[in-house]
Amino acid sequence: MINNLSVTAVIPVRGGSRRVPGKNIRKFGNSSLLVNKIRQLKQVELIDRIVVTSDSEVMLQAAAAEGTVTHRRPLEYCDDKTRSFNEVVEYVASNVEGDILMWTPCTCPMLMPESYRIALDSFADKVAGSGEYDSVVSCRMLKEYVFDEKGPINFNPVRHCISQNLPDWKVLTNGYYISMREDMVRWKYFYGKKPLLIPVDKISAIDIDDMEDFEIAEMIFNSRNMKGAADAAVTETD
Numbered sequence: 001m002i003n004n005l006s007v008t009a010v011i012p013v014r015g016g017s018r019r020v021p022g023k024n025i026r027k028f029g030n031s032s033l034l035v036n037k038i039r040q041l042k043q044v045e046l047i048d049r050i051v052v053t054s055d056s057e058v059m060l061q062a063a064a065a066e067g068t069v070t071h072r073r074p075l076e077y078c079d080d081k082t083r084s085f086n087e088v089v090e091y092v093a094s095n096v097e098g099d100i101l102m103w104t105p106c107t108c109p110m111l112m113p114e115s116y117r118i119a120l121d122s123f124a125d126k127v128a129g130s131g132e133y134d135s136v137v138s139c140r141m142l143k144e145y146v147f148d149e150k151g152p153i154n155f156n157p158v159r160h161c162i163s164q165n166l167p168d169w170k171v172l173t174n175g176y177y178i179s180m181r182e183d184m185v186r187w188k189y190f191y192g193k194k195p196l197l198i199p200v201d202k203i204s205a206i207d208i209d210d211m212e213d214f215e216i217a218e219m220i221f222n223s224r225n226m227k228g229a230a231d232a233a234v235t236e237t238d
Contacts, residue, residue, distance in 0.1 A: 008101050010053060010102065011106055012103065013059050029218065033208065037106035038052070040113055049068075049097070053072075055075050100123065101184055101190075103176065107207050110203050115176075134183065135177065135179040135191035136195065137177050137195045137197055138172070142169040154167050174207045175207075179191055206220070
């Protein structure tokens with residue numbers, strides 16, 4: 001709950017995944033991307049409800065087993081062809097409960113509960129509170145030398161600068177998009193014209209799009225879990 005406004009985290013998943021078949025429910029760590037995200041969001045006290053929206057019966061059953069609200073989406077809002085993405089956002093936002101919606105794809109498995117807490121606190125202060133911004137979105141900083149077909153975009157090779165001094169470019173990640181639910185319906189999108197962009201670290205920004213992304217994310221995820229288990233064991237023996 002934020003300023004007496006209810007918060008709903010929406011996890012959008014669908015049955016079709018071209019680059020990584022069954023991506024959302026294939027084994028990832030000890031569970032799946034979907035179950036992992038549900039369990040992460042359950043640790044965020046500001047979230048009042050978690051809704052998994054999907055056309056897949058298997059995914060809806062997995063979500064229900066974790067105690068979340070499920071929303072069955074018609075295939076036309078999941079097939080990437082019949083409806084535009086804007087129509088998908090409008091449809092989902094119109095058919096779930098909550099004052100504030102946090103759109104949280106499960107393809108960013110390394111984004112931890114604390115990042116969601118920071119984002120929701122920022123929404124309470126900068127959006128629901130002051131109105132300085134209209135939405136909150138996760139991003140990562142891009143400090144790399146970028147070219148297009150015409151040449152350098154963000155640097156001058158005649159006057160070389162180290163990467164730290166490159167312009168502060170921000171790239172949106174799929175970690176979270178937070179807006180008032182009514183605004184999402186009106187905009188037909190999950191953020192507005194004045195989003196507050198909150199940078200996350202490189203590992204938190206990992207977004208699984210293809211099999212290489214999946215394998216890299218799983219290796220990091222398993223490594224961190226093993227380290228956590230080892231640290232806990234050492235603490236118990238102290």
